[in-house]
Amino acid sequence: METVAASEEDTHAEHHDHGLSDVGYIKIAIILGVLTAVEVATYFWDFGILEVPSLLILMVVKFQIVVSYFMHLKFDSKVFSYLFVTGLVLAMAVFAAMGTSMVFWQDPSGCDASSFC
Amino acid sequence: MTDVAESSTSQLAYGPTDWDDHHHLPTNTGLTNEKITMWAFLGSDCLLFGSLVSTYLLLRNRVGPSTRGPTAADLFDIPFTSVSSFVLLMSSLTMVLAVTSIQRAEMERCKLWLLTTAALGSIFIAGQVYEFTGFYREGLGFTTNISSSAFFTLTGFHGVHVSLGIVMLVTMWVLVSGGYLGPDRAETIEIIGLYWHFVDIVWIVIFAVVYLIP
Numbered sequence: 001m002e003t004v005a006a007s008e009e010d011t012h013a014e015h016h017d018h019g020l021s022d023v024g025y026i027k028i029a030i031i032l033g034v035l036t037a038v039e040v041a042t043y044f045w046d047f048g049i050l051e052v053p054s055l056l057i058l059m060v061v062k063f064q065i066v067v068s069y070f071m072h073l074k075f076d077s078k079v080f081s082y083l084f085v086t087g088l089v090l091a092m093a094v095f096a097a098m099g100t101s102m103v104f105w106q107d108p109s110g111c112d113a114s115s116f117c
Numbered sequence: 118m119t120d121v122a123e124s125s126t127s128q129l130a131y132g133p134t135d136w137d138d139h140h141h142l143p144t145n146t147g148l149t150n151e152k153i154t155m156w157a158f159l160g161s162d163c164l165l166f167g168s169l170v171s172t173y174l175l176l177r178n179r180v181g182p183s184t185r186g187p188t189a190a191d192l193f194d195i196p197f198t199s200v201s202s203f204v205l206l207m208s209s210l211t212m213v214l215a216v217t218s219i220q221r222a223e224m225e226r227c228k229l230w231l232l233t234t235a236a237l238g239s240i241f242i243a244g245q246v247y248e249f250t251g252f253y254r255e256g257l258g259f260t261t262n263i264s265s266s267a268f269f270t271l272t273g274f275h276g277v278h279v280s281l282g283i284v285m286l287v288t289m290w291v292l293v294s295g296g297y298l299g300p301d302r303a304e305t306i307e308i309i310g311l312y313w314h315f316v317d318i319v320w321i322v323i324f325a326v327v328y329l330i331p
Contacts (some may be wrong), residue, residue: 006158014285019217022217025210025214025217028210029206029207029209029210032206032209033206036199036202036203036206039324039325039329040199040329041136042329043290051330052331055325055329056330058325059325060217060322062318063318063321063322066317066318066321067314067318070210070212070213070310070317071311071314077146077147077148079156083157084156084163085143085160086160087159087161087162087164088160088167089255090160090167091163091164091166091167092167094164095167095171095174098168099171099175
C-alpha cells in the first residue's frame with residue numbers, strides 16, 4: 001500500500017513540477033513588461049520602415065510567451081494546443097477571406113464592398 | 118504487486134468519486150472534460166475576435182458616404198492606453214500566482230492574488246470607460262461612422278470579456294473564502310486563469326494592431 005501511495009505522491013509532484021516557480025513567473029512578467037515598453041517606444045520614436053514589422057514581431061512574441069508559460073500550454077497536453085491552434089488558424093482564415101473579398105475582389109466598375117459606392 | 122491489487126480493489130469499492138480526489142481521471146484522454154471544454158471555448162473565441170479585428174482593420178479609415186466625424190485612431194491617447202495595457206499584463210502574473218498558491222494549499226495567498234487580479238482588471242475596465250467617455254465627448258459615438266462602430270464593437274466585446282472575468286474571479290474568491298474550493302480542486306482556479314490569460318492575449322493583439330500600428 002505504501003508503494004502505491006509513494007507512487008501517487010511522485011505522480012502528483014511531477015504533475016505540478018511542469019510549470020515554473022513563482023520567481024520564474026515574475027521573470028516572465030518582467031520580460032513582458034520590457035517588450036511592452038519597446039512597443040510603446042515605437043510611438044514616441046520613429047522606427048521608419050521597421051516600425052510595423054517590429055510591432056508585429058513583438059506582438060507575436062508576447063502572445064507566445066503568455067500562451068506557453070502563463071497558460072501552461074508548453075507543459076500541458078498537446079490536445080489543448082491542437083484545440084487552440086485550430087481556432088487561431090480558423091481566425092486567420094476568416095481574416096484572409098474578408099481581406100480578399102472586400103479589398104482584392106473589387107467590382108469591375110471599381111466599386112468594392114467596403115467603399116459604400 | 119499485492120499493494121497495487123489492494124489499491125485497485127479499494128478504488129473499485131469506493132466508487133468513481135475517489136478517482137477525482139486522487140487526480141486519476143476516468144476519461145479516455147486522461148484530461149478533465151472541464152479543461153478541454155475551456156480550451157475548445159478559447160479556440161472558438163479566437164474566431165470571434167479574429168472576425169472583429171478583421172472587420173476593424175478593413176473599416177478603420179472609412180467613415181461612409183453620408184456620415185463624417187473623426188475615427189478612433191484620430192483620438193487615441195497612447196500613453197494612457199499603454200498604462201492600461203501594462204495593468205492588464207500584470208494581472209496575468211497575479212492570476213498565475215493565484216493558481217500556484219492554491220496548488221501549494223496556500224489559501225490566504227490565493228485569495229490575495231485573486232482579489233489583486235480582479236482589482237487590476239477593474240482598473241483596466243475603468244480606464245476603458247474613461248477612454249470611451251473621452252471619445253464620446255470628442256464627437257465619436259458608436260453610430261458616428263462605420264469606423265467607430267467597428268472600433269467600439271471590438272474593444273467593447275473585449276471589455277465585456279474582462280468584466281465577466283472579474284465576476285468569475287470574485288466568485289472564486291468567495292468559494293475559496295467559504296472553504297468550498299480547496300487545493301484538491303485547484304484546476305477550477307486554473308481554468309478561470311486560462312480565460313483570464315486569454316483576455317490578456319486578445320488585448321496584446323488589439324493594442325498592437327489597433328492602437329500602435331499606424
